[in-house]
Amino acid sequence: MRHDRTIAVHGHMEEDVYGSIIPPIYLSAIFRFIDEDHAIRSDRNFVIKYTREENPTLRALERVIARLEETDDALAFASGMAAISTSIIKYVESESKVIVPIEMYSTTLQLLEKLSSKLKFKLVKVWPSAKDIVEAMDRNTSIVFMEVMTNPTLKIIDLKYVCENIPNENTIIIVDNTFTTPILLKPAKLCAKLVIHSVTKYLAGHNDVIGGVVAGAYNDIRELWDWRRIMGTLQQPFEAYLVLRGIKTLDVRFEKESRNAQVIAEYLNEHPRIEEVMYPGLSSSEYHDIAKKLFLRNLYGAVVSFKVKGDRDYIVRFMKKLKIIKPAPSLGGTESLISIASAAAAKYIPPEDRRRLGITDNLLRLSVGLEDVNDLIEDLSQALT
Numbered sequence: 001m002r003h004d005r006t007i008a009v010h011g012h013m014e015e016d017v018y019g020s021i022i023p024p025i026y027l028s029a030i031f032r033f034i035d036e037d038h039a040i041r042s043d044r045n046f047v048i049k050y051t052r053e054e055n056p057t058l059r060a061l062e063r064v065i066a067r068l069e070e071t072d073d074a075l076a077f078a079s080g081m082a083a084i085s086t087s088i089i090k091y092v093e094s095e096s097k098v099i100v101p102i103e104m105y106s107t108t109l110q111l112l113e114k115l116s117s118k119l120k121f122k123l124v125k126v127w128p129s130a131k132d133i134v135e136a137m138d139r140n141t142s143i144v145f146m147e148v149m150t151n152p153t154l155k156i157i158d159l160k161y162v163c164e165n166i167p168n169e170n171t172i173i174i175v176d177n178t179f180t181t182p183i184l185l186k187p188a189k190l191c192a193k194l195v196i197h198s199v200t201k202y203l204a205g206h207n208d209v210i211g212g213v214v215a216g217a218y219n220d221i222r223e224l225w226d227w228r229r230i231m232g233t234l235q236q237p238f239e240a241y242l243v244l245r246g247i248k249t250l251d252v253r254f255e256k257e258s259r260n261a262q263v264i265a266e267y268l269n270e271h272p273r274i275e276e277v278m279y280p281g282l283s284s285s286e287y288h289d290i291a292k293k294l295f296l297r298n299l300y301g302a303v304v305s306f307k308v309k310g311d312r313d314y315i316v317r318f319m320k321k322l323k324i325i326k327p328a329p330s331l332g333g334t335e336s337l338i339s340i341a342s343a344a345a346a347k348y349i350p351p352e353d354r355r356r357l358g359i360t361d362n363l364l365r366l367s368v369g370l371e372d373v374n375d376l377i378e379d380l381s382q383a384l385t
């Protein structure tokens with residue numbers, strides 16, 4: 001089993017006693033247990049006695065994630081933020097330095113701001129580029145937390161360059177791979193100690209479940225497992241099943257949605273009512289070459305950000321006039337969704353940083369879904385005019 005497409009469909013493998021092809025949903029909080037010597041163990045040899053610790057349905061999902069990210073193991077969490085907060089709490093050292101780009105999912109930034117004063121570490125926010133991250137890294141840096149495709153202006157950060165310049169072994173790189181997915185990037189193969197996803201987005205892919213995962217080396221995941229157990233941040237079995245089901249079609253969805261996004265970005269780029277299109281798939285984008293170099297396939301993701309010429313009133317009318325594309329936060333699902341960046345993903349980026357990054361009030365983020373691309377273009381066209 002070598003190709004991601006096959007792994008996505010069969011990677012959970014471990015049939016139950018009945019030979020069920022689809023993993024059963026173990027909706028049981030408890031399992032038979034007398035003592036460790038007589039316990040039932042999961043495939044990674046952890047005791048299965050209580051779902052907060054280990055559950056066979058979560059294991060099925062975790063096995064697929066680890067294979068897709070090419071890591072030893074993985075853990076399923078209740079949400080992307082549960083995965084992020086548990087990982088940061090486990091790895092952060094007080095008095096150390098944590099580096100983040102000023103642009104990333106802004107709830108992650110908010111979490112780091114709040115934790116830095118409580119846990120007494122120094123949060124250093126830098127311009128979202130590999131060069132700026134590397135310049136800020138020193139021997140006292142415990143964590144660099146980054147996304148490779150930033151949200152919402154879709155800048156591309158050269159993870160390879162960051163990996164080549166880690167100052168010492170105490171500095172760990174954590175990559176939120178939500179926007180790029182394992183189809184475009186496998187950060188652990190470059191140097192990331194942990195790879196995180198909000199599976200709410202592409203991996204589950206149907207806008208019907210919240211979840212997160214972390215992938216990494218065996219020992220790291222073992223230690224993080226203990227933090228998940230203590231903090232109780234695990235995913236529930238039914239949700240894990242939905243994610244597992246969604247992953248089977250990740251490849252076809254992501255490819256089609258990315259191709260739709262490319263067509264839409266090119267269409268918007270020529271539209272007189274559009275001030276600017278941000279999409280690394282456009283050959284005119286300053287991030288096109290680095291994306292091409294870094295990504296494993298000739299695809300550039302399914303989010304297109306663009307600025308509309310007009311005030312807030314015009315933008316609200318435009319969004320209300322859309323018939324197929326729905327105004328809602330989130331991304332990566334089968335339905336095309338649109339949001340005002342400053343009111344959604346970038347809400348907690350401070351106004352001064354937003355200004356520097358070009359996150360103006362007329363910046364919209366479109367998550368392109370699986371609808372027919374001509375229908376989507378027609379929808380945008382009628383709403384813009």
Ligand SMILES: Cc1ncc(COP(=O)(O)O)c(C=O)c1O
Pocket residue numbers: 079080081082105147151176178179197198199200210211212330
């Ligand atoms: C890049 C990224 N990371 C993390 C998250 C948080 O994930 P969740 O909403 O599943 O907690 C989001 C949510 O939008 C996101 O876009």
